[in-house]
Amino acid sequence: MSEKNSALQAAKAELQALLSGTSLKSSADEMEKYGSDETEDLFFAPDLVVLPRTTEEVSEIMKISKRYGLPVTPRGAGTGLSGGALPVQGGIVLSLERMNQILEIDENNLVAVVQPGVVTETFQTQVEAVGLFYPPDPASRGSCMLGGNVAECSGGPRAVKYGVTKDYILGVEAVLPNGDIIRHGGKLFKNVTGYNLTQLLVGSEGTLAIVTEIIIRLIPLPKFRQTLLIPFDTLDGAAKTVAAIFKQGLIPSACEFMEKDAIRASEKHLGLTLPYGNAEALLLVEVDGNRTDVLEEQRDQICEVAMNEGARDVVLADTSEKQKEVWRVRRATGEAVKKLSIYKEEDTVVPRFALPELVRGVKEIAKRHGIVTICYGHAGDGNIHVNILKMEMSDSAWNQSLPSAIEEIFRLTVALGGTLSGEHGIGYSQKRYMPIAFKPQELTLMKQVKKAFDPDGLLNPGKVFPD
Amino acid sequence: MSEKNSALQAAKAELQALLSGTSLKSSADEMEKYGSDETEDLFFAPDLVVLPRTTEEVSEIMKISKRYGLPVTPRGAGTGLSGGALPVQGGIVLSLERMNQILEIDENNLVAVVQPGVVTETFQTQVEAVGLFYPPDPASRGSCMLGGNVAECSGGPRAVKYGVTKDYILGVEAVLPNGDIIRHGGKLFKNVTGYNLTQLLVGSEGTLAIVTEIIIRLIPLPKFRQTLLIPFDTLDGAAKTVAAIFKQGLIPSACEFMEKDAIRASEKHLGLTLPYGNAEALLLVEVDGNRTDVLEEQRDQICEVAMNEGARDVVLADTSEKQKEVWRVRRATGEAVKKLSIYKEEDTVVPRFALPELVRGVKEIAKRHGIVTICYGHAGDGNIHVNILKMEMSDSAWNQSLPSAIEEIFRLTVALGGTLSGEHGIGYSQKRYMPIAFKPQELTLMKQVKKAFDPDGLLNPGKVFPD
Numbered sequence: 001m002s003e004k005n006s007a008l009q010a011a012k013a014e015l016q017a018l019l020s021g022t023s024l025k026s027s028a029d030e031m032e033k034y035g036s037d038e039t040e041d042l043f044f045a046p047d048l049v050v051l052p053r054t055t056e057e058v059s060e061i062m063k064i065s066k067r068y069g070l071p072v073t074p075r076g077a078g079t080g081l082s083g084g085a086l087p088v089q090g091g092i093v094l095s096l097e098r099m100n101q102i103l104e105i106d107e108n109n110l111v112a113v114v115q116p117g118v119v120t121e122t123f124q125t126q127v128e129a130v131g132l133f134y135p136p137d138p139a140s141r142g143s144c145m146l147g148g149n150v151a152e153c154s155g156g157p158r159a160v161k162y163g164v165t166k167d168y169i170l171g172v173e174a175v176l177p178n179g180d181i182i183r184h185g186g187k188l189f190k191n192v193t194g195y196n197l198t199q200l201l202v203g204s205e206g207t208l209a210i211v212t213e214i215i216i217r218l219i220p221l222p223k224f225r226q227t228l229l230i231p232f233d234t235l236d237g238a239a240k241t242v243a244a245i246f247k248q249g250l251i252p253s254a255c256e257f258m259e260k261d262a263i264r265a266s267e268k269h270l271g272l273t274l275p276y277g278n279a280e281a282l283l284l285v286e287v288d289g290n291r292t293d294v295l296e297e298q299r300d301q302i303c304e305v306a307m308n309e310g311a312r313d314v315v316l317a318d319t320s321e322k323q324k325e326v327w328r329v330r331r332a333t334g335e336a337v338k339k340l341s342i343y344k345e346e347d348t349v350v351p352r353f354a355l356p357e358l359v360r361g362v363k364e365i366a367k368r369h370g371i372v373t374i375c376y377g378h379a380g381d382g383n384i385h386v387n388i389l390k391m392e393m394s395d396s397a398w399n400q401s402l403p404s405a406i407e408e409i410f411r412l413t414v415a416l417g418g419t420l421s422g423e424h425g426i427g428y429s430q431k432r433y434m435p436i437a438f439k440p441q442e443l444t445l446m447k448q449v450k451k452a453f454d455p456d457g458l459l460n461p462g463k464v465f466p467d
Numbered sequence: 468m469s470e471k472n473s474a475l476q477a478a479k480a481e482l483q484a485l486l487s488g489t490s491l492k493s494s495a496d497e498m499e500k501y502g503s504d505e506t507e508d509l510f511f512a513p514d515l516v517v518l519p520r521t522t523e524e525v526s527e528i529m530k531i532s533k534r535y536g537l538p539v540t541p542r543g544a545g546t547g548l549s550g551g552a553l554p555v556q557g558g559i560v561l562s563l564e565r566m567n568q569i570l571e572i573d574e575n576n577l578v579a580v581v582q583p584g585v586v587t588e589t590f591q592t593q594v595e596a597v598g599l600f601y602p603p604d605p606a607s608r609g610s611c612m613l614g615g616n617v618a619e620c621s622g623g624p625r626a627v628k629y630g631v632t633k634d635y636i637l638g639v640e641a642v643l644p645n646g647d648i649i650r651h652g653g654k655l656f657k658n659v660t661g662y663n664l665t666q667l668l669v670g671s672e673g674t675l676a677i678v679t680e681i682i683i684r685l686i687p688l689p690k691f692r693q694t695l696l697i698p699f700d701t702l703d704g705a706a707k708t709v710a711a712i713f714k715q716g717l718i719p720s721a722c723e724f725m726e727k728d729a730i731r732a733s734e735k736h737l738g739l740t741l742p743y744g745n746a747e748a749l750l751l752v753e754v755d756g757n758r759t760d761v762l763e764e765q766r767d768q769i770c771e772v773a774m775n776e777g778a779r780d781v782v783l784a785d786t787s788e789k790q791k792e793v794w795r796v797r798r799a800t801g802e803a804v805k806k807l808s809i810y811k812e813e814d815t816v817v818p819r820f821a822l823p824e825l826v827r828g829v830k831e832i833a834k835r836h837g838i839v840t841i842c843y844g845h846a847g848d849g850n851i852h853v854n855i856l857k858m859e860m861s862d863s864a865w866n867q868s869l870p871s872a873i874e875e876i877f878r879l880t881v882a883l884g885g886t887l888s889g890e891h892g893i894g895y896s897q898k899r900y901m902p903i904a905f906k907p908q909e910l911t912l913m914k915q916v917k918k919a920f921d922p923d924g925l926l927n928p929g930k931v932f933p934d
Binding site for chain 1: 577626627654663675686687714817848888890919920931
């Protein structure tokens with residue numbers, strides 16, 4: 001028996017003693033299930049999967065893994081798009097799915113306390129039932145978990161007005177790689193007591209500590225919304241309208257962009273058609289608030305801006321059904337586009353005003369490399385998902401063109417003042433591109449921060465940093 | 468000549484070669500000036516003061532200080548309230564006051580780029596001139612600098628609606644203790660590319676790196692505001708009204724609290740009187756927005772809530788002059804109270820709804836120790852400045868009572884789910900209390916983070932962590 005294998009067996013025996021029967025899994029079927037997420041076709045089988053129910057169990061698991069030198073990869077719902085939850089060096093997958101309690105919705109302080117395995121939409125439904133609002137709404141919110149949202153600093157359409165996950169996280173309980181349980185922050189809207197470990201942990205992709213409890217800021221739920229669908233004859237017209245809306249001092253609660261092929265894929269996927277589905281580009285713009293007269297005023301201002309920038313029309317989704325349909329099309333885009341072909345997705349983000357240049361540049365790069373791209377995403381944030389599709393391309397052409405096309409797209413993104421990922425994270429699939437965004441000294445500093453938390457390098461190894 | 472002295476002389480020679488004449492100071496007068504800030508009566512003389520004009524100069528200064536093992540303490544305007552800018556181990560004070568350029572106000576992206584030495588109010592005036600808004604408004608905004616605001620994560624009255632400094636910082640350029648120049652973030656509203664070093668640096672009190680450029684998010688400037696002055700016969704009535712306002716779903720743009728002695732001190736200091744200046748407690752509540760009808764609706768709701776909770780009256784400051792006067796009284800409180808006596812100020816913060824308990828508890832503790840306290844501050848954030856005054860107390864009684872009274876106040880704060888500092892920072896004056904807020908493992912982790920940035924411990928030593 002190899003050294004690794006005997007360490008694994010010894011660790012397994014200790015984990016069996018610690019955890020109840022169904023909380024430790026090692027069958028081939030289960031290893032299959034926990035070896036992939038939503039990132040392209042990546043697969044890495046773990047050796048063991050543990051499903052703790054308490055913070056103390058997480059702490060003990062970390063102590064055992066440390067004792068036997070086994071990697072631990074934390075996992076939420078496995079909906080990640082950069083391979084962050086994949087056990088790329090084997091070892092233990094630590095799934096937080098059973099720590100799924102909403103511990104408290106504190107209406108007096110507008111705060112909630114949750115465990116990491118709570119499904120985002122479940123949480124949103126519950127807080128909305130008492131008139132409160134948790135805005136971050138990643139596309140996978142029906143299945144993704146708040147712990148994963150914290151790990152990746154998830155965004156979504158509403159980020160443009162309400163901010164991303166980090167803007168709602170006031171504090172955490174977390175388990176360090178050595179098993180220590182720490183707390184930071186609280187039900188506090190101001191806090192300069194020691195370093196902001198909470199904000200360091202948000203977006204750290206499960207590489208610094210395992211978050212076991214989350215304190216979340218809530219806001220009052222806006223009562224009304226208006227949803228507009230705005231078709232354009234050119235990508236440029238749509239991109240310029242986005243900048244013009246914000247220049248007017250308007251802050252929509254969503255400002256989404258889809259190019260023609262994205263719309264078409266989504267319509268086909270869902271078997272429905274949108275008005276002006278044949279436009280070159282669509283914007284989906286929403287405003288929300290507590291007074292319909294104010295919303296109508298904002299809606300009219302947006303119409304005026306869009307028509308000035310060359311929109312073909314502005315369609316108001318004036319019923320709840322029509323709003324849902326428009327959002328169904330937008331939300332299905334990711335899945336629909338990925339069904340078309342083998343793909344690679346990039347999560348580019350640039351300053352909002354640089355959006356037209358980014359979209360134009362991506363199309364130029366794609367043309368030069370003979371590849372197909374479909375762009376859509378959160379235009380109001382300058383966060384565009386660029387899907388590169390293999391389609392009919394030969395394997396050899398694809399394998400040759402893809403790396404340099406991606407590198408060019410990222411170099412353009414960075415040259416425009418942007419960066420590699422707005423909301424999907426770096427994880428495993430994007431780590432090789434980190435040197436495009438950071439100088440060696442910057443990467444060294446981040447590695448030192450990693451080492452401060454995880455001196456043995458056992459927590460979610462093989463992520464974020466280029467090999 | 469001692470070893471330290473010869474290192475100092477050698478470093479001075481190198482600094483002289485690097486910097487122009489007036490950028491290096493070592494006269495006794497100047498050392499006096501740079502040896503204190505606004506924190507009580509603390510004084511620590513530096514050996515040298517440098518006033519670089521460029522990031523490259525800051526980098527060279529750090530390399531020189533490292534070579535000679537000399538501590539470097541960064542400094543903005545010296546308005547800090549926890550001694551963060553004091554060179555408690557001597558060495559070099561690095562003042563950012565000459566790096567005072569607003570590099571860009573980017574109206575297309577609603578972002579500004581500034582150097583750390585820009586005075587906060589100067590910046591606010593300039594962005595407001597183009598219809599934009601930078602909300603954080605610490606009491607010292609007329610003289611404090613944005614770099615210091617970033618170091619301390621400054622707040623102020625508007626934080627209750629708009630958040631604190633960290634919520635506006637999108638990116639930084641910074642110099643590490645080894646002289647490396649790093650950048651993180653950008654004009655980006657979403658970013659999950661590597662660890663969030665920007666948010667780690669905000670509030671790190673100049674102990675991790677020296678911020679030399681700041682990318683700041685701006686928002687559209689609200690057009691109108693309404694200011695209400697609400698007198699109460701009891702502290703409790705005021706504190707309960709605060710919680711009730713937020714429970715109604717109202718988010719005022721300021722919600723400030725002053726107890727009677729704070730009002731009296733401020734009136735006397737300014738030589739003016741407020742309506743109901745004889746109340747036990749006053750709330751100053753403001754709403755802002757773009758439509759007067761919406762503001763009037765909110766104002767009426769606040770009036771109703773306050774009267775239900777036992778307010779004596781609600782006074783509308785309906786002219787710009789009256790608004791200014793009310794704010795002059797509130798803003799002068801800190802200075803006025805501190806003129807009354809030798810004092811020690813605590814920057815307690817608790818969950819908003821725990822405010823009545825905090826205020827009641829502070830008064831009980833004070834009574835038990837025979838000390839005088841005056842409370843005021845940002846009630847909407849649960850952030851109350853507790854000023855403990857010596858008044859007629861003998862030196863020996865003061866020296867005996869003070870430490871245990873402060874400790875009890877902090878233990879109460881933490882027991883209520885709060886912490887030591889909401890916006891003043893820990894710096895030098897509060898570091899001994901850190902073990903009340905953090906477990907040893909948590910402090911150890913923070914020290915490891917410090918070490919990841921500053922392995923030699925030369926950047927702003929003697930701060931944040933208890934000895």
